[in-house]
Amino acid sequence: MSKSQDETYRPHGHGASVHDAETLPYGLYEDTYRPAYEAEAYFVTEPEPPRPPVGAPPPPVDAVEPEYEPAGGRAARRRRARYTERPDSAVRRLLPQALVVAFLAGGTTAFVANDKAVELSVDGRPRTLHTFADNVSELLAEEGVPVGAHDMVAPAPGTPLAAGDEVAVRYGRPVRLTLDGRQHEVWTTAKTVDGALRELGVRAEGAYLSASRSQSIGRTGLALDVRTERTVTIMADGRSRTIRTNAATVREALQEAGVTLHGQDTTSVPPGGFPRDGQTVTVLRVRGFREVREEQIPFGVHRTADPALFQGTEVVDQPGQPGLRRVTYFLRTVNGVREKPRREESEVVRRPREQVVRVGSKPRPHSVHGADHLDWKSLAACESGGRPNAVDASGTYGGLYQFDARTWQSLGGSGRPQDAPAEEQTYRAKKLYQQRGSTPWPHCGTRLHG
Structure with missing residues (x-):
């Protein structure tokens, strides 16, 4: 194989230089495949030996490295250096990189660990969101959800949060409740009249409601009049009638019982009053008339002293005469029983005449x-x-x-x-x-x- 062929299998960046290829004996090839993690973490380049200066005497024969080395020689030593030797300089060079990698890996882990997916429901509208809040209060502040004294938060503010938790906020609504004639100022987190009645524990079966049970309650509240069904007993004309009613007044309850008031008739409780549960109402049949009576007016006595009369002696010079008064009385009977007459007006028909008397002042003889x-x-x-x-x-x-x-x-x-x-x-x-x-x-x- 030619030199160019040797360089093709020993590219730069894989741990060998061109000079190394020139020194390899023919027929021997450097193992150039190396996994990426081994190349970056463990590969250390062997320093090139220094060359003697020009004109210097050749080194001794024993010190000169042979041009060719059998298999298992120089190449084997290089491989052992690459896999086993880690000089201190290389460790110092790789340590900062390892710390950066560890820091980034730890930060990513912490970031992922603190991010929580929770479900937040505000007044019945749920939504899923990611948050770094540690507790419910931080979550509500982070999402800009204000809560007041009459609002409901579950779980309670300050409760620690974990992934998958559900947080519900329901706003309080003021209700001006008139229950069976008595006024109350109450708060409810229900959004409908029916829900508010259940939350307040008001028995609505058979009751009169001023608003539909399905009517919604806004944040500004609602005025609600409720009259529950009650048991009322009516005593009239010798008979007893017991009814179930949600009437607003005693008069309405009488009408439902089929009892009619005539003229001056009245009831044992005010007809315009509110009928309470278990109450007994007695109807009073009243008959009234007027009567005129004549009454005497007593006369006065005028006494004068008379020295001609002995002491203890009285002489009537002018007899007295009683006067006459005409009085009008109102008389009435209640369920047939006559009551004490009530005086309405009076008229003097004749004035009384005074009696004149002389009283003796003369000392009596012994x-x-x-x-x-x-x-x-x-x-x-x-x-x-x-x-x-x-x-x-x-x-x-x-x-x-x-x-x-x-x-x-x-x-x-x-x-x-x-x-x-x-x-x-x-x-x-x-x-x-x-x-x-x-x-x-x-x-x-x-x-x-x-």
Whole structure:
């Protein structure tokens, strides 16, 4: 084989130079095939021996390398050097490359490990995304998803994330709920009225709803009126009726029960009130009418002192007369039972006339000489039964001692004797005894002496 043929099998870049080909004995070929990883990692080029300067004496015969070397000589040594020897210079040259390769390989591994595929659902709209976030809070911040106090996040913010996790965010919606007449301000994450009722635990079967159960609830919220079905008992006209109703007022419940209110009829609870579950409503049948009554107005008494009369004596100069008042009352019966009349108006028909009375202020004498020792109590018991206001059947005689008007006035008395105090009547009787003895009392006079 020619020299050119030898160079064809020993190209540059595979570990041999042209000079090496010239020194190979004819019939010997360098093994030029080498895997790429062996060529880059382990191949080391043997340095060319230095040439002697021009004019220098030839080296000794023993030091001169023979031009031809049998098989297994120089070529074999080169192969062993390529596969077994790793000089320190080569290690130092390959170490930075190996570190770069290791760093890049480690960085790629870390990059791949931190990248997670998760599913994020916001208000029911899911999407799959890749993220480097370590927890749910970082993921929501990374995706620009704000959450408030009434929003629901599952799993909770701050929960660590792993590949394949699912994160759900449902926004809270305000609901101005009027439930059975009572107002509430509540929040729900449901997007429909039906979902909100289930979430709030409101029993909707048979209930009245101000909005359709399928109506959606926007982020701004919704006003919802709910009246659940209730059991109400109606007591009317001696009968009891129990109904299931979602009526808004007691009056509506009565209509559903077939009970009608007439005139002044009412109920035991306000007809416009809200009927509660288990409530009993009694219908009150009211019948009312007015009645006019005439009533007396008491007269007043005007008293004046009279020094001509003994103390304790009163003389009526002008008798009093009661007035007259016309009063209108409203009377009513409830379920047949009459109630206390209610006064509505009053009209004075006749004004009362005042009574004028003179009251004695004259000091009463203590005794009458010659008559104090007599038994006047026995005489009074015989004449009048001991009654100061006694009057005989004819009306002529009156008082304890049965004076007639003429005798009474002659003794200084005024008015009628039966109207005078008992002490004055006894005093006048003593004076009469001084004048005439016991003859004025022909039947009972003997009682004076026991």
